[in-house]
Amino acid sequence: MTVTEYDSLFIGGRWSKPSTNKVISVMSPSTGLHLGAVPEAVETDVDRAVRAARTAFDSASGWSTWEPARRAAAMVRLADALDARKEEMATRVSAQNGMPISVAGPFEATVPAGLLRYYAGVLQDAHFEEQRQGLPIGTTLVRREPLGVVAAIVPWNFPQVLAFFKMAPALAAGCTLVLKPSPETVLDSYLLAEAIAEAGLPEGVINIVPGGRATGAYLVSHPGVDKVSFTGSTAAGRQIAAACGQLLRPVTLELGGKSAAIILDDADLPGSVDQLFAASLLNNGQTCFASTRILAPRSRYDEVVDFYTTMAESATVGDALDPATQVGPLVSSRQRDRVESYIAKGLNEGARLTAGGARPVGLETGWFVEPTVFADVDNASTIAQEEIFGPVLSIIRYDGDNDAVSIANDSAYGLGGTVWSADPNRALGIAKRIRTGTIGLNGYLPDLTSPYGGMKASGLGRELGPEGLAAFQQFQSIYHP
Known part of the structure; x- marks a missing residue:
């Protein structure tokens, strides 16, 4: 794999200059050689990313207002753009985290597009409103609404698969995202950004902020975030749960196992x-x-x-x-x-x-x-x-x-x-x-069609399947006497 260097961040649907000169360098675990570098996002960059996601969600014609069929079509376009990059995606992930290329092909290069198409299909049969006969009188319109801006924090072991455990259902629900990849696996996230741009997703629907723990902690507690979805260690998950509990912020945690x-x-x-x-x-x-x-x-x-x-x-x-x-x-x-x-x-x-x-x-x-x-x-x-x-x-x-x-x-x-x-x-x-x-x-x-997640110290909530879509929705009840 050739050395790959980037000097921009993908925020608001375009490549923009980072706020500092800090960089994340990536080394090959197979050879110890330098693979590439990307800018490290700091607090100012996270602010811009959350603001872009907020605008994409809140605007009168934003992603959250799109008809399900329109969102599904955009998700399929993103799946197609990822398919066009599948071999390079497998190579980048394998080169960065040591995953055998024989595993990266069927997982990292294939599952993300499959998840996008699966949730695009779920949208065809999904019902976002239901009229209920009330007790003792009246009727109530029960609505499923997207939660809002999602902070998606993913680990290095399956960086693309686990990113799309979060992104595919969140997009289907009508949420917008700020994705923070792990510093060990950032080069693949730039390939993802290229696919997002090619697919023509609206500006700010997906924003990418590479960084370490400080970047993640700032994103988790950001006032512009409505939901956190995290995959990683149980120790880090406890800290995130504490922060979200203090903020009364919904959180999904997929943590460790034995x-x-x-x-x-x-x-x-x-x-x-x-x-x-x-x-x-x-x-x-x-x-x-x-x-x-x-x-x-x-x-x-x-x-x-x-x-x-x-x-x-x-x-x-x-x-x-x-x-x-x-x-x-x-x-x-x-x-x-x-x-x-x-x-x-x-x-x-x-x-x-x-x-x-x-x-x-x-x-x-x-x-x-x-x-x-x-x-x-x-x-x-x-x-x-x-x-x-x-x-x-x-x-x-x-x-x-x-x-x-x-x-x-x-x-x-x-x-x-x-x-x-x-x-x-x-x-x-x-x-x-x-x-x-x-x-x-x-x-x-x-x-991919069934709920995935843990009990005890292995986490909170579920990803995948229709349950994964529900994790990015909230209910509103409108009563009629």
Whole structure:
């Protein structure tokens, strides 16, 4: 990938000069080389972006007043513009965050356009007004209105997918947005801006302010924002929830996870290799819903350990842009240090290392960590309770289905999870007992048509599906005596 430098911000539908000379530099996690730079948005830039979004929402002919069919047509145009850039989008994301290019193609380059078209279709059947017979007398017109200006704050691990978890339903609802991408993945947001301009969305409907925590904190508390939608760590989510609570501002939080993969005693491991790999090690383990706690029945424990050990040792580790790579680098040296510190904690707490645990030989210039498997893990240990966000799996024994459910639920988190069995009805029965927002049977991916989100420390609210549209709407009741 060639070095890409930008000197402008996309605010109000046009490229504008930033308020300062501050820049965000992006480094390749595969090579450590410089990939590019963009301006860093500061408070003055955020003010301009929110003002542009406010104007686009409040004006008499603004986005919020458009008929649903007209909004849907504009969303489809944006989907087409993204499709025209899909290969470059996949390359930029992969080069920035270490996501294998084989993953970036079907996710980062494909899902955003799919979500835009899905919500454009939802608009065709959506009803924004309903007449109700009142009690005891009269009638009431119940209206669904767009919430207003949305602050959308997205992480680096799936930057485009998670941006459109927010943007597609918000646009469909009639909201306008200020998008803050993570500083680790900003180059792809400029490709998005080019697509927005080409699609002819009205000025100010989507504004992009690259920045770090200070930029995000200022945006969250900005008086011109009506709703915050955030994906990221639970620690940051708690701070955002506190700020929004003080402001009585609606907020959706999709936070961390420590999901369990329950391997039942009749599971077909050899026949599920690809699905098991994807459920636990997708995107180098830098996935919030990843099933990184592997719960194995005592009767098959050694077999499960051997299976995951072989799977980890046979995975192809390499440059994220190599199509053969299954596990790429971590996003940054800081993230690698974090993952390595958890590996050290696992060893210190008595877990048995069966695969990985070190930096791969021959890949010294990037932020690589070998796919790592720990056996003999106590569910109360640090590596079983805290989110590591890297290719580290912990295998935990259980005795019987009830014990498996108890261990799976013994977590501060509740975002994803999986159950593996040859008996679909048995697996379903187990899945229904897990305190988690989403769970898969013999495989897992979020369904774009169904609500996605977490319980407990994994967040508040839901994204995707019709429920994702409702998250950007508010009710107004008009009473007629």
